[in-house]
Every structure is written in C-alpha cells, then in structure tokens.
Amino acid sequence: MTNSYTTSESTTFTITHAIHMAAKVATDLKRIQLPTLVISGKYDTMDPAYMAQMAKQLPHGELAATNGGHMAMYDDQPNYFAKLTAFLRKLL
Numbered sequence: 838m839t840n841s842y843t844t845s846e847s848t849t850f851t852i853t854h855a856i857h858m859a860a861k862v863a864t865d866l867k868r869i870q871l872p873t874l875v876i877s878g879k880y881d882t883m884d885p886a887y888m889a890q891m892a893k894q895l896p897h898g899e900l901a902a903t904n905g906g907h908m909a910m911y912d913d914q915p916n917y918f919a920k921l922t923a924f925l926r927k928l929l
Contacts, residue, residue: 866894873898874924878905878913899924 873895877888885902892900901920905913 862891863894866891866898867896869895869897871897872924872928874901874921875899876901876903876909876917876920878903878907878909880904880906881909882907 873892875888875892875895875898877883877885877900879885879902881888889900889902892898901917901924903909903913903916903920905911905917909917
C-alpha cells in the first residue's frame with residue numbers, strides 16, 4: 838500500500854519509501870558491532886523514544902538522553918559533554 842500526498846510545491850512524498858528506509862535501518866542496526874553512542878534530546882526533533890529503541894537494537898549501543906533539543910551540544914552542554922566523555926573514556 839502506498840500513501841502519497843502532494844505538497845503545495847507539487848512535490849510528491851511517498852510514505853512507503855520512508856517506512857521501507859526505517860525498516861532497513863532497524864535491520865542494519867543489529868549488524869553494527871562497534872560501541873555506539875546514541876544521543877537524544879528531550880526536546881529533539883527526532884523522537885526520543887525512537888532513539889532509545891535504536892540504542893537497544895545496537896549490540897553495543899548506549900543511550901545518552903539529554904535535556905536539550907536536536908543541538909544538545911549547544912543547549913544542554915553539561916549533560917551532553919559529560920555523557921560523551923564518559924562513553925569515550927570507556928573505550929580507552
């Protein structure tokens with residue numbers, strides 16, 4: 838089933854493609870064997886619950902949830918850099 842709509846600029850966006858890509862990413866995440874930090878912001882444009890789910894799908898994934906937005910490295914620097922630094926130190 839394809840659900841499409843046309844924007845005012847006459848650009849067609851196909852939801853089927855987006856669903857297909859999301860499914861592919863979910864499948865590929867399980868194959869990443871390196872330690873991976875998924876950084877999510879409470880006010881992020883990316884759904885924080887989805888980001889948490891991504892971290893769980895990674896074999897060596899870890900979630901760093903901040904109180905920032907999509908640019909948490911600017912609007913929640915203390916949490917962002919504390920979590921990033923802690924993750925990197927574990928790799929040494």
